[in-house]
Amino acid sequence: MALSINWATKVITVPQADLSLISxxxxxxxxxxxxxxLKDIEDSEDGMGFPDTHRHNTEVTLSxxxxxxxxxxxxxxxxxxQDTGTPYTVKCVGANHNLGDVKNVNxxxxxxxxxxxxxxxxxxxxxxxxxxxxxxxxxxxxTQIPVDAKRMNGAAIIGDGSESDPWRGxxxxx
Amino acid sequence: MSIGTDFEIQSxxxxxxxxxxxxxxxxxxxxxxxxxxxxxxxxxxxSSSGDDLMDMSKDTPSERAYDxxxxxxxxxxxxxxxxxxxxxxxxxxxxxxxxxDGVQVIAGAGAHVEVIQNGALVANDFWNSTPFxxxxxxxxxxxxxxxxxxxxxxxxxxxxxxxxxxLLLQTREFGYTYSxxxxxxxxxxxxxAALVYADDLNNDTASGTVAxxxxxxxxxxxxxxxxxxxxxxxxxxxxxWDKGSRTIGQLYERLKYLTRRGTSETLYGLNGxxxxxxxxxxxxxxxxxxxxSAYEAVSWAGGTGQMLAIxxxxxxxxxxxxxxxxxxxxxxxTITGGTSGATTTCSGSPVERTLSFPFCGLSTGSAIIGAxxxxxxxxxxxxxxxxxxxxxxxxxxxxxxxxxxNGLISAGEADSVLVGPADGGGALDTxxxxxxxxxxxxxxxxxVVNEAIPADTPSSGTLRIVxxxxxxxxxxxxxxxxxxxxxxxxxxxxxxxxAANGAGAYLTYIDKVAAASTEGFTTIFSSTRDxxxxxxxxGSSPIKSFETLAQLTSTGGSVTAIRTSDA
Numbered sequence: 001m002a003l004s005i006n007w008a009t010k011v012i013t014v015p016q017a018d019l020s021l022i023s024x025x026x027x028x029x030x031x032x033x034x035x036x037x038l039k040d041i042e043d044s045e046d047g048m049g050f051p052d053t054h055r056h057n058t059e060v061t062l063s064x065x066x067x068x069x070x071x072x073x074x075x076x077x078x079x080x081x082q083d084t085g086t087p088y089t090v091k092c093v094g095a096n097h098n099l100g101d102v103k104n105v106n107x108x109x110x111x112x113x114x115x116x117x118x119x120x121x122x123x124x125x126x127x128x129x130x131x132x133x134x135x136x137x138x139x140x141x142x143t144q145i146p147v148d149a150k151r152m153n154g155a156a157i158i159g160d161g162s163e164s165d166p167w168r169g170x171x172x173x174x
Numbered sequence: 175m176s177i178g179t180d181f182e183i184q185s186x187x188x189x190x191x192x193x194x195x196x197x198x199x200x201x202x203x204x205x206x207x208x209x210x211x212x213x214x215x216x217x218x219x220x221s222s223s224g225d226d227l228m229d230m231s232k233d234t235p236s237e238r239a240y241d242x243x244x245x246x247x248x249x250x251x252x253x254x255x256x257x258x259x260x261x262x263x264x265x266x267x268x269x270x271x272x273x274x275d276g277v278q279v280i281a282g283a284g285a286h287v288e289v290i291q292n293g294a295l296v297a298n299d300f301w302n303s304t305p306f307x308x309x310x311x312x313x314x315x316x317x318x319x320x321x322x323x324x325x326x327x328x329x330x331x332x333x334x335x336x337x338x339x340x341l342l343l344q345t346r347e348f349g350y351t352y353s354x355x356x357x358x359x360x361x362x363x364x365x366x367a368a369l370v371y372a373d374d375l376n377n378d379t380a381s382g383t384v385a386x387x388x389x390x391x392x393x394x395x396x397x398x399x400x401x402x403x404x405x406x407x408x409x410x411x412x413x414x415w416d417k418g419s420r421t422i423g424q425l426y427e428r429l430k431y432l433t434r435r436g437t438s439e440t441l442y443g444l445n446g447x448x449x450x451x452x453x454x455x456x457x458x459x460x461x462x463x464x465x466x467s468a469y470e471a472v473s474w475a476g477g478t479g480q481m482l483a484i485x486x487x488x489x490x491x492x493x494x495x496x497x498x499x500x501x502x503x504x505x506x507x508t509i510t511g512g513t514s515g516a517t518t519t520c521s522g523s524p525v526e527r528t529l530s531f532p533f534c535g536l537s538t539g540s541a542i543i544g545a546x547x548x549x550x551x552x553x554x555x556x557x558x559x560x561x562x563x564x565x566x567x568x569x570x571x572x573x574x575x576x577x578x579x580n581g582l583i584s585a586g587e588a589d590s591v592l593v594g595p596a597d598g599g600g601a602l603d604t605x606x607x608x609x610x611x612x613x614x615x616x617x618x619x620x621x622v623v624n625e626a627i628p629a630d631t632p633s634s635g636t637l638r639i640v641x642x643x644x645x646x647x648x649x650x651x652x653x654x655x656x657x658x659x660x661x662x663x664x665x666x667x668x669x670x671x672x673a674a675n676g677a678g679a680y681l682t683y684i685d686k687v688a689a690a691s692t693e694g695f696t697t698i699f700s701s702t703r704d705x706x707x708x709x710x711x712x713g714s715s716p717i718k719s720f721e722t723l724a725q726l727t728s729t730g731g732s733v734t735a736i737r738t739s740d741a
Contacts, residue, residue, distance in 0.1 A: 007645050036716065039712030042719065043589075043711055048592045048685065049682075050646070
């Protein structure tokens with residue numbers, strides 16, 4: 001049994017035999033080999049009528065460091081690892097990927113193995129400093145702000161505001 | 175020189191030319207009236223002198239009916255050489271048993287004129303000689319009046335007209351326009367032949383180059399069915415020319431080359447120089463016997479011809495011929511095949527067909543307007559071309575357009591390419607058709623769909639059908655019937671993986687592993703069609719899927735695959 005695609009359900013089935021046995025209950029999937037096998041199916045007579053199964057960005061070397069390729073299963077395809085009835089784990093190597101997102105649940109668990117380097121946070125769509133200031137002012141103007149006055153014109157304020165002890169500067173008699 | 179020095183009158187009454195030869199200094203040419211005047215001037219002399227044995231004691235040598243009709247009488251005569259130096263009328267001699275009639279050619283200066291008499295090319299074309307000191311060929315020209323040649327020509331000898339005194343004059347200079355003028359029996363005096371001799375702007379390739387275009391061939395000489403207008407019904411022609419790797423304009427040049435002056439090519443058993451095309455369409459009836467060849471010489475009482483096509487070799491009801499000598503057959507005459515010996519009977523009056531010059535028709539450079547009955551392979555014709563079948567019906571070829579996908583890799587692990595209908599949303603339209611009835615048989619050969627089959631569907635190709643397991647199986651179809659909406663496919667077993675009633679199906683105009691760097695398909699343009707193009711290669715040097723939308727327009731279309739490595 002080889003890697004196959006059910007074109008009706010868009011389920012990609014990975015047979016256990018296609019995985020490398022690491023230890024009892026632990027298998028390894030070379031994600032790059034996996035996507036190349038998918039490409040081979042895509043350009044076959046059967047596959048030519050259907051959309052791509054995945055998107056691939058190759059390895060990139062920067063400052064002597066080779067960043068791994070990534071593989072993304074797309075267009076509604078999902079992945080099923082062969083369920084043999086005995087639970088086992090698949091460790092993914094060779095690429096960052098989204099198999100965890102598209103894997104069909106069964107007795108097979110997945111060690112994704114993705115590793116992120118520097119990531120990019122989306123910018124440009126958040127509020128600017130001016131936006132924040134304006135919003136703050138608007139909010140302040142829209143409400144009454146409780147104030148606990150302690151000093152006025154540089155001098156401390158004393159008293160509790162009652163008739164017997166009115167607000168006043170230090171040294172001023174009630 | 176004068177006529178007196180160029181001619182002599184011998185004692186046996188032979189009047190002979192003794193001057194310089196054509197093209198040499200001093201060669202003399204005289205009108206028939208000048209000859210008569212000269213003879214008469216001698217005939218009243220008291221005694222003859224020099225080499226002219228003519229004086230009052232001799233019989234009257236000539237008589238003038240008109241300035242252009244001179245009769246040599248009492249045994250006086252000219253010979254062929256003397257005749258070559260006379261023009262401007264007729265010479266009648268030997269009691270009327272021998273006649274030279276005058277011919278005057280109206281054509282551009284320098285025209286090389288050929289004369290065909292009694293079905294054969296006249297080899298001694300002295301009239302094309304270039305006079306001494308002249309820059310253009312042609313004896314006795316009168317350029318100011320558009321006359322390129324004047325001469326006299328033997329049309330009666332031994333008391334019998336030569337082929338009824340019929341002459342066919344033609345110009346077939348490669349690079350120039352071709353023309354012909356038929357004198358259907360010369361008259362006494364001067365017979366005028368109007369010809370055309372001008373540059374052919376659509377024939378500007380050097381003769382030596384065209385000589386090498388041997389891939390232009392006539393696939394079948396004789397009666398040919400060709401569906402030139404792609405209406406699924408063949409029209410009939412007398413040829414099936416294949417332009418090979420040439421353009422339609424080059425086909426025109428090649429056909430001119432085959433029939434040019436001096437050619438050694440043979441068409442339908444005739445030397446190319448004599449080939450003219452169909453002159454007559456002859457209805458046939460019983461009695462008939464034997465089997466005619468596809469083309470052959472034929473004869474009947476009063477004429478001969480070259481049969482170029484017959485609609486049935488053994489039971490023909492029509493044949494088409496080029497008249498060579500005499501007149502066309504008449505009702506009830508027996509026509510006999512010169513090679514086959516088969517016979518048939520002419521019914522009614524033959525229809526005389528209009529000739530084209532050259533025989534293939536006219537060229538615009540990029541299109542051809544074919545002569546009557548000239549057949550060209552349907553695949554070699556474009557919408558700009560016109561042809562006429564043997565019923566003389568104008569046939570307009572459809573607009574055959576080609577869509578190409580370029581930039582493919584065909585060596586080693588080749589690219590896979592698929593071109594199908596687009597769905598309007600940027601994807602492949604997998605429901606271009608829906609099945610009318612489930613496909614469940616073990617040997618299915620017909621696929622019926624609910625939707626109309628588009629007019630631009632190729633006559634053969636591939637069809638994909640959505641199967642029960644979701645796969646889109648590919649099936650070659652060899653034909654389709656637009657009326658019944660049925661494709662005829664290669665027998666296929668659908669029993670184990672059905673295609674349900676209403677399941678999708680779609681044409682794949684290209685659906686293959688590339689065998690060349692360009693793959694394409696040709697079809698008849700109907701209206702602009704949106705196409706979806708996909709190129710993949712998942713081999714050892716994989717590429718990212720190339721997908722794009724394209725259009726098949728009235729001029730075809732193309733895309734170039736962008737092959738981006740996906741290693």
